[in-house]
Amino acid sequence: MSTNRRRMRVASVVAGIGIVAVLAAGCSRGGGTPNSTEDGAAEASPGITDSSITLGITTPLSGPTAGPGTCTVAGITAYFGAKNADGGVEFGDGKTRKVEIEALDDEYDPQKAKANYDQLKSSVFAMTAGLGTPTNRAWREAAIADEVPQALIMTGDPIFSDAEESPWQLGFVPTYLNEGQAFGELLAGSGEDHKVAILSQNDDYGEGYVEGFKSGIEGADNIEVVKELTYEATDTSVDAQLTELAGSGADVFFNAMSITPLVISSLQKTQELGWLPSWFLPSNTSSPSAILEPGGAAAFPGVYTVAFAQSAAAPTFADSEEGAAFLSELKEFGNYPDPPAFPHCVWSYQVGATLEQVFAKMTEPTRADFMEQLRTISGYTAPLMLEGSTVDTTVDGQPAVSTVQVQKYNGKGYAPAESWDE
Structure with a gap:
């Protein structure tokens, strides 16, 4: 694929993992009052322009949890890589933006995860998809203080789905x-x-x-x-x-x-x-x-x-239209050539689809509006979900997905x- 159709970028990925990060920019969630420009429009938060938005991820890309950690980048990269190739994602403010992913390796180490967040917080619109309870907890309070969204992350810790305790957070996967x-x-x-x-x-x-x-x-x-x-x-x-x-x-x-x-x-x-x-x-x-x-x-x-999601490792997965499209996009845009052994590739692909639903509701380029809209998704069947499971972000105390089989x-x-x- 030509470089003018997409740009791939990954930070701090250990050689041999082969994960990529694709153009995609991120959103966030929050509850503050945004500043306004002279014409009365809300001032854009960091990490978003009229043409792009950047999402940050800190996740294990090396070490014993590199398998699932790598998938947390590959799936969302594949989803937005395909969207970018088709022109981008349409937002509720009428603008179409390309989405950029910046991913850093934390090796499942809380201190490294916090350092990664500190490195990314001023340049990304929102943090998303990263794997791990101790690693996500390591910078939760900092994200609250900084009013940076920590949205649809891969931990079943219920504290991230408690709007009072974690006003700038929301988990994606069912709680433990x-x-x-x-x-x-x-x-x-x-x-x-x-x-x-x-x-x-x-x-x-x-x-x-x-x-x-x-x-x-x-x-x-x-x-x-x-x-x-x-x-x-x-x-x-x-x-x-x-x-x-x-x-x-x-x-x-x-x-x-x-x-x-x-x-x-x-x-x-x-x-x-x-x-x-x-x-x-x-x-x-x-x-x-x-x-x-x-x-x-x-x-x-x-x-x-x-x-709650279909298994990409199942023998019949590639026979379905959705499954075949996912595997093709994962290979082309996520630089992940084989059917993933871990479910996190599918989960983070679903995170991308859910974020697109949020983006479509945003009328202001702010983290506060992102967080407000993040809490309004109900009854959404993301790609590759098992029958009976849906995305619902409207129930306080529950993550985006709470139904399991x-x-x-x-x-x-x-x-x-x-x-x-x-």
Whole structure:
């Protein structure tokens, strides 16, 4: 493709990742009163002109979470890259703008994420799509103080969807409580007796999943949590915890873990120990090809997760018109040549589509107007969503997507799990 049709730019990406950032400019959300120009029009916020808007992303592009982190840039880059090639995105003020993405690598390190935000905040209109609870939390308060939107980010931490606590924030993916509760309710509804062992990340990520799960089984006499342990996100092994949990007699393992290599090694270690429970895995660490297959997940009676979007790794994905278009755009504009193993590529593509809905409502080139319009999207079916899931940003305390479906691994991909089935 010729350079006059698009310009690709990425900052601080480790060699070999091959992710790109495409012309696209970003919006934000806020609640302040914008300054006015002499003719009475609202003064434009940083990162937006009459012809372009710039969005910033801080996300892990290297290190153990580089797989999903790279996808958070590739998907949104693909979406707006295609839009830019067609002339740009039409805004509610009547102007058509190209969208530029500036992405920085934080290696899933909160301090680096904060430094990236500090570097980007004055030149981008809004921050978006970045992966990680601790990394997004690291600069949440700064974004509030600076009145910079932190919009449709990839964390299930509910604090980002609380308009009072986080007036310049909104999460995109379902909260950890949403996910954990859905699995808990499915398990409790089985009518069978189950003993559950829990291993969770020792932070808001892990705590949210556990809280949601426990709310899902509340009042269920057939479910007993027999052992709970935690691990640190910086740990390189959880063998000791798994050995202890294996002795609990649990037939269900609730594993609230965000680190890809640890999930794989945990699947392998429990088999070595001869402990073969049914598993629950978070949506962001449940990839069939990148995690379950190398971990030997087929050895377990059931591996469950939740989803709201179609899986690009599914054998039939490319056969649909939407799926084929996504893969083509991901390759051409996102510089991502293969079907993604992680769902985050689809999620961030959906973030791009949702942002376009917001842009279409904006009548002023300000972060404040962006935030106001961000809270008005209701009943929007973004591309590649599962039936029954929609984008709704109007419910305080909930992220843009709050509906999930429990799914069970079938050896190749996932199928809906309408009831507990071992």
